[in-house]
Amino acid sequence: WTKITGWMLALALPLMAAAQQGSGVKKRPNIVYIMSDDHGYQAVSAYGYGLNHTPNIDRLAKEGVLFTQATVTNSLCAPSRAVLLTGKHSFINGKIDNEARFDWNQDNFAKQLQQHGYQTALIGKIHMDGLPQGFDYSAVLIDQGEYYNPNFIINGKKQQVPGYVTDLTTDMTLDWIAKRDTAKPFCVLFHQKAPHREWLPALRHIAEYTKLKVKEPSTLFDDYKGRGTAARTAEMNILKDMNWAGDSKIPPAMMDELGLKQTLTWDKAAYTNNLGRMTPDERKAWDAVYDPIMADFKKRYPSMSKTELMRWRYQRYMQDYLGTVAAVDDGVGRLLDFLKTNGLDENTIVIYTSDQGFYLGEHGWFDKRFMYEESLRTPLLIRYPAEIPQGKRSASLVQNLDFAPTLLDYAGVAVPKDMQGRSFRKLLNGKDTSWRDAIYYTYYEYPSIHMVKRHYGVRTNRYKLIHFYYDVDEWELYDLEKDPHEMKNVYNDPAYASVRKNLYKKLVQLRKQYKDSDANDQRFLQVAVKKQQ
Numbered sequence: 175w176t177k178i179t180g181w182m183l184a185l186a187l188p189l190m191a192a193a194q195q196g197s198g199v200k201k202r203p204n205i206v207y208i209m210s211d212d213h214g215y216q217a218v219s220a221y222g223y224g225l226n227h228t229p230n231i232d233r234l235a236k237e238g239v240l241f242t243q244a245t246v247t248n249s250l251c252a253p254s255r256a257v258l259l260t261g262k263h264s265f266i267n268g269k270i271d272n273e274a275r276f277d278w279n280q281d282n283f284a285k286q287l288q289q290h291g292y293q294t295a296l297i298g299k300i301h302m303d304g305l306p307q308g309f310d311y312s313a314v315l316i317d318q319g320e321y322y323n324p325n326f327i328i329n330g331k332k333q334q335v336p337g338y339v340t341d342l343t344t345d346m347t348l349d350w351i352a353k354r355d356t357a358k359p360f361c362v363l364f365h366q367k368a369p370h371r372e373w374l375p376a377l378r379h380i381a382e383y384t385k386l387k388v389k390e391p392s393t394l395f396d397d398y399k400g401r402g403t404a405a406r407t408a409e410m411n412i413l414k415d416m417n418w419a420g421d422s423k424i425p426p427a428m429m430d431e432l433g434l435k436q437t438l439t440w441d442k443a444a445y446t447n448n449l450g451r452m453t454p455d456e457r458k459a460w461d462a463v464y465d466p467i468m469a470d471f472k473k474r475y476p477s478m479s480k481t482e483l484m485r486w487r488y489q490r491y492m493q494d495y496l497g498t499v500a501a502v503d504d505g506v507g508r509l510l511d512f513l514k515t516n517g518l519d520e521n522t523i524v525i526y527t528s529d530q531g532f533y534l535g536e537h538g539w540f541d542k543r544f545m546y547e548e549s550l551r552t553p554l555l556i557r558y559p560a561e562i563p564q565g566k567r568s569a570s571l572v573q574n575l576d577f578a579p580t581l582l583d584y585a586g587v588a589v590p591k592d593m594q595g596r597s598f599r600k601l602l603n604g605k606d607t608s609w610r611d612a613i614y615y616t617y618y619e620y621p622s623i624h625m626v627k628r629h630y631g632v633r634t635n636r637y638k639l640i641h642f643y644y645d646v647d648e649w650e651l652y653d654l655e656k657d658p659h660e661m662k663n664v665y666n667d668p669a670y671a672s673v674r675k676n677l678y679k680k681l682v683q684l685r686k687q688y689k690d691s692d693a694n695d696q697r698f699l700q701v702a703v704k705k706q707q
């Protein structure tokens with residue numbers, strides 16, 4: 175039997191491939207899933223915040239759909255990637271935080287695509303140990319990866335590659351597509367490291383971006399009075415918690431001269447290691463731009479007030495952050511041009527998103543983790559001319575949980591029953607009017623860097639209810655329509671009693687639906703306690 179089936183398959187497969195390429199038969203789409211790291215939607219110009227200009231990502235908005243309310247289920251790097259791959263919440267796929275082990279043996283959508291005749295690749299940041307499964311080709315960064323002359327693990331073998339990480343990730347992606355087997359459809363996960371901390375832009379962008387002056391968010395000087403303990407005790411304030419050398423790029427020797435203490439124990443080392451990776455020529459070009467900025471800071475620092483210092487640090491942060499976004503945008507442009515030149519633009523689904531959102535000074539913060547808007551939401555733009563309308567915006571509550579089922583749906587592969595997300599293919603076609611009215615969120619990495627307390631919650635298109643636990647037991651409720659910046663917790667406001675009751679009901683229902691429980695939270699507490707011992 176196996177012999178006969180083998181023979182039959184050997185004959186049938188090329189025929190099937192030929193049929194796919196032939197006219198009459200609709201070809202299965204290719205998929206380019208672009209995900210950057212920590213790219214807040216505020217820094218995609220199509221979202222209209224006016225911070226920067228991303229003409230290439232914006233092409234996807236013009237030629238496809240932009241989601242205004244796309245969210246993640248757990249606003250942290252590796253957990254977000256695990257959700258993308260498995261289509262399951264963190265408490266089901268097991269990757270609850272950046273430390274937990276990810277079990278590559280479990281099913282993922284790339285494995286499914288591979289089993290159904292797709293060729294697959296994973297290129298760039300994945301932030302998970304172990305050889306990626308489900309990919310014919312993988313070229314991944316180690317852990318967080320490096321900006322200059324980074325190390326990659328290419329199909330399991332470590333190798334340092336000269337160049338700038340964002341450009342290299344783009345090069346490798348285009349290269350892999352160019353060399354693919356044209357008889358099969360492909361799916362590539364094109365994962366940029368940028369704009370992750372410590373924000374080192376490409377040399378071609380530093381002169382322009384270090385001159386940038388952006389508008390401050392209205393909540394830059396938030397005193398957290400309207401909210402709970404979690405917001406007050408988080409350690410992600412731009413003035414207090416950012417590294418002087420590592421992040422703001424003040425040379426370690428200058429820190430000593432000015433009497434600046436290291437913020438984190440690796441503050442100076444981050445600077446030395448990151449810049450130390452540059453070639454002498456690269457370093458010269460870098461210093462030519464940054465030295466004068468630092469010399470100017472040195473003169474001004476002694477007379478700067480705390481407010482002035484916060485303002486300086488905010489601008490410095492934005493310059494480098496937005497500088498790294500510029501190369502990501504270049505890469506998207508190169509990819510779109512490449513698809514067009516190679517006749518692939520009609521039949522390729524292109525998605526642009528980030529592993530989560532990011533604070534660009536809102537509430538005085540950088541980083542993410544919280545279920546508050548800037549980190550809960552993530553940019554999401556999709557282009558696929560064969561099916562998706564052009565230039566539309568959608569406020570539907572889609573999540574990264576939905577990527578796996580959506581992509582399988584487009585590929586014509588049955589969605590495994592245990593995936594928890596839902597395909598939004600019909601939603602994009604305007605054929606699904608019963609989309610979910612609330613999303614569920616969990617966050618676990620505490621106590622840890624940035625000290626964002628454990629929490630879970632529910633968000634509808636108007637309200638948000640959050641429960642912080644572990645070493646507190648606090649609830650927060652926000653009315654996003656009246657209070658879009660989430661400055662006032664109305665959990666105890668009698669005017670919101672019935673809203674609160676309904677949201678709580680919804681929360682209980684979602685926890686049940688997704689198979690989450692207090693028992694899960696307890697189980698993961700044990701993991702954390704063990705980790706600290």
Ligand code: SGN
Nearest residue numbers: 212250251252272370371372541623
């Ligand atoms: C590092 C960063 C943190 C960041 C985490 C997780 N610190 O620890 O600021 O929150 O990564 O980021 S650093 O000083 O080492 O840069 S994530 O995107 O990978 O989840």
Ligand code: CA
Nearest residue numbers: 211212251529
């Ligand atoms: Ca991230």
